[in-house]
Amino acid sequence: MIDKTLAQRSAGAVLECEVNGRKIAIETPPARRLLSILRDDLGLTGTKRSCEIGRCGACMVLIDGKPRNSCLTMAYQCSGRSITTIEGLADEERLHPVQECFLEEGGYQCGYCTPGMIVSVKALLDDTPDPTMEQIEEALTGNLCRCTGYGGILRSVARAIERGGEAT
Amino acid sequence: MAMEEKERLRSPSVWLPRDPGEAVRLKEAFGGDAVYVAGSTLLRTQWEAGTAPVPAHLIDLASIPGLDRIEETDDGLVIGSLARLRDCAAHPAAAGKAPLLVSAVKAIAGASVRNQATLGGNVVYRVGDSMPALLALDAELIWHDGRTEETIGAAEWLAGPSARPGILTAIRLPDRESGMTSNRRRWFAFHKVGRREAFVPSLVTVAIAASVAPDGTIADIRIAAGGGQTVPRRLTDAERLLAGRIPDAELLEHVYDAALEQYAPAPDPFAADSYRKRTAANLIAAELWKSLREPDRAGKGDGDASESID
Structure with missing residues (x-):
């Protein structure tokens, strides 16, 4: 039914990509969600599972530097890509400046949305170091805080902008 | 959460065609699977909500090279069906040639979804928020049936059956004013109303594109409305009232009535048809009214603007 040239062009059972700067090759069904691969296969549980339909942003990761919902992304869509999770932001010595600002300004309440928030804010500031309020709101439309702690979150973003990505 | 167990048990095969012909042949071989x-x-x-079954095979159109291109041509703008919404909104040629489409695309979902979702996907959905804008811009859809390409107007495609053999490869926005030496200005407006300000399904979506003579006469106007599960349609009765006229308060009352009458929203469980009809008619009349009062206003925020044709 399917000729051989077509058969060679199906996604394989092994996903090769980069996660937090490390090259990986992992056996996984091609349509498996990135969220499940990160949490269950790689043990990177900082990426949170919540709405699972791309609305809440708790599972936000960076794919080639752009924020993406890992619950909406399938394994084959990550082939050859560079993925950064919340675990990949800090270096061994210290937290990422955006993480420090969230800590200092109390940019979290229960903390469940925080990894996704921080990933989105990092992507925003990498792209636009001095964003307007409109740009900040747009960058965070896909991140919901059910505690409604947005005041502290916006304070943290303002502090991170002030610091210009530098550690204090 | 049920997804997690299921995806291990039954994960679809993913096929990576190299060109549209290969994609269509795969679909022909597998059919409904x-x-x-x-x-x-x-x-x-849809899979997560159980409204569509997880199929046995996925045919990945993103693996076809070149389908995500965005390019300016002599007579318009061509956007590949696989162009991501983010790239449509950020592309300088789109901002120059189709600011109405940019406004519409920015109103779809949230930023992270727009990094992944494509314009072609939103079009094929039929009720996506890009569609009213594409109708107002008189867009053409380029389809590939596995052998040849065919171009069909967006309005004509929407009026036909939803299932169509082949794949959508590109969306073409013809430059209706190219070669015209007139001093008409283009004017457009886009409004999406949902239950909150951003990242929300639409209840009513309205898009207007017009060209206006220096004395305020509307030379040409297209008005389209959709919202929720409503398949967007042109509001031709309102368009006819406006063509060749300089709108005033009295004319806008008739335009309001015509829009109210012709806009037929698909039922929504939480919002009455009458409310949505009034909303659509109000948005259209209000945008036209604003364009009269502030003819040179450059659009900001709520997605309406005017600009001169040069």
Whole structure:
């Protein structure tokens, strides 16, 4: 039914990509969600599972530097890509400046949305170091805080902008 | 959460065609067991909600080189069906040639979804928020049936059956004013109303594109409305009232009535048809009224603007 040239062009059972700067090759069904691969296969549980339909942003990761919902992304869509999770932001010595600002300004309440928030804010500031309020709101439309702690979150973003990505 | 166990037990095969012909041949071979996939953001939510079954085979259109191109041509703008919404909104040629489409695309979902979702996916959904804008811009859809390409107007495609053999490869926005030496200005407006300000399904979506003579006469106007599960349509009765006229308060009352009458929203469980009809008619009349009072206003925020044709 399917000729051989077509058969060679199906996604394989092994996903090769980069996660937090490390090259990986992992056996996984091609349509498996990135969220499940990160949490269950790689043990990177900082990426949170919540709405699972791309609305809440708790599972936000960076794919080639752009924020993406890992619950909406399938394994084959990550082939050859560079993925950064919340675990990949800090270096061994210290937290990422955006993480420090969230800590200092109390940019979290229960903390469940925080990894996704921080990933989105990092992507925003990498792209636009001095964003307007409109740009900040747009960058965070896909991140919901059910505690409604947005005041502290916006304070943290303002502090991170002030610091210009530098550690204090 | 049920997805997690299921995805291990039964994960679809993913096929990576190299050109449209190969994609169509795969679909012909697998039939109903295969689904074309672009950004997959809508499919994923449908699988999760159980409103569509997880198919045995996925045919990944993103693996076809070149389908995500955005290019300016002599007579318009061509956007590949696999162009991500983010790239449509950020592309300088789109901002120059089709600011109305940029406004519409920015109103779809949230930023992270727009990094993944494609314009073609939103079009094929039929009720996506890009569609009213594409109708107002008189867009053409380029389809590939596995052998040849065919171009069909967006309005004509929407009026036909939803299932169509082949794949959508590009969306073409013809430059209706190219070669024209007139000093008409282009004017457009886009409004999406939902239950909150951003990242929300639409209840009513309205798009207007017009060209206006220096004395305020509307030379040409297209008004389209959709919202929720409503398949967007042109509001031709309101358009006819406006063509060749300089709108005033009295004319806008008639335009309001015509829009109210012709806009037929698909039922929504939480919002009455009468409310949505009034909303659509109000938005259209209000935008036209604003354009009269502030003819040179450059659009900001709520997605309306005017600009001169040069």
